[in-house]
Amino acid sequence: LFIRGAMQRGRALYTSESEVTIPVNDVKIDITLTPDKDKYGPGDTAKIKIKAADSSGKPVSADMSLAAVDESIFYIRPDSTPEISGFFYSKISNWVITTYSYPITLFAGAGKDAGVKVRENFRDTAFWESNIKTDAGGEASLSFTLPDNLTTWRLTVRGHDLNGRMGEVRKKFLSTQDIIARIGKPRFFIEGDKTGLIGIVNNNTDSGIEEISTSMKADGKIIQPDNEFKLSLPGFGSAAKSYTITVPEGKETLDVEFKSVTPDNKGDSVKHTVPVEKRGLQYVISGSGDM
Numbered sequence: 001l002f003i004r005g006a007m008q009r010g011r012a013l014y015t016s017e018s019e020v021t022i023p024v025n026d027v028k029i030d031i032t033l034t035p036d037k038d039k040y041g042p043g044d045t046a047k048i049k050i051k052a053a054d055s056s057g058k059p060v061s062a063d064m065s066l067a068a069v070d071e072s073i074f075y076i077r078p079d080s081t082p083e084i085s086g087f088f089y090s091k092i093s094n095w096v097i098t099t100y101s102y103p104i105t106l107f108a109g110a111g112k113d114a115g116v117k118v119r120e121n122f123r124d125t126a127f128w129e130s131n132i133k134t135d136a137g138g139e140a141s142l143s144f145t146l147p148d149n150l151t152t153w154r155l156t157v158r159g160h161d162l163n164g165r166m167g168e169v170r171k172k173f174l175s176t177q178d179i180i181a182r183i184g185k186p187r188f189f190i191e192g193d194k195t196g197l198i199g200i201v202n203n204n205t206d207s208g209i210e211e212i213s214t215s216m217k218a219d220g221k222i223i224q225p226d227n228e229f230k231l232s233l234p235g236f237g238s239a240a241k242s243y244t245i246t247v248p249e250g251k252e253t254l255d256v257e258f259k260s261v262t263p264d265n266k267g268d269s270v271k272h273t274v275p276v277e278k279r280g281l282q283y284v285i286s287g288s289g290d291m
Helices: 084-089
Strands: 002-009 012-019 030-035 045-053 063-070 125-133 139-145 151-160 166-175 179-184 194-203 213-218 221-223 238-246 253-261 267-277
Touching (some): 030 166, 045 063, 045 125, 045 151, 063 139, 084 166, 125 139
Parallel strands (some): 179 267
Antiparallel strands (some): 030 045, 045 139, 179 194
16 A cells, blocks of 8 residues: 655645555465366367365355367467456555557467367367356356367466465376377468378377278368378378369368278368468559549
8 A cells, every 4th residue: 555645735746655565465366177087089078167265275156267278379479467366465656557469360270180080179268158157055066069170278367266366287288099080281272283182190099000091071071192002000000192273263262171080980170161262462453643
């Protein structure tokens, strides 16, 4: 608390300032975040339990927010949000500063390629909810469906109660599967171009796979590989096939899908919609003159 006094005498102004420290006790909430599993598959339902307690372990009824974000985003830009209780209860100087900010646009999501389900729902944020309330026992439960990304998800919970107590916690879990199909592709196609695609299969188990069949499609039509051969994978091994396509004209996007399946019908399929650009450069003609 800052106390300032001012006095005017003649044309002079005199000021004096004093600082009073008010003790702050019990300002933190201890939050426990518990997913029902450590590892999920794409499209699974993640069930999350949140528990809030004060410093003595008593349950706290509080308002919470929960975010589930692809961990790779934080490698691009770390989370610089200050710790919530330290932000509101830290000592600050007696001055006000005005700053400005501007958005940073990140292009991500579809670039995270990882019975055979077609994976095509790629998102950087799996879940966000800002209106979670813990009950009288300090507990809250919720669930959400994961997108098709094969990645590590970071859960972040922040909360506060009516007494001004605050807290936050983070936890990670993995979304993966035993067999992963990926497509090596450009960010966009140019209509009329003849270009290459790569279909990649990864075995994420320690057991070898004697035989695995693959197929590549563009706009629903099967594409033959440049060199056909039988695929087998050792434990934690990978293999790839190359494909050549001619990009059709008059399309704004082109769907490419790669599928890999074992004889017992286990595997993965991944689908991406790739933009198709016109050949040439966009230009604008302008002119000026007197009338």
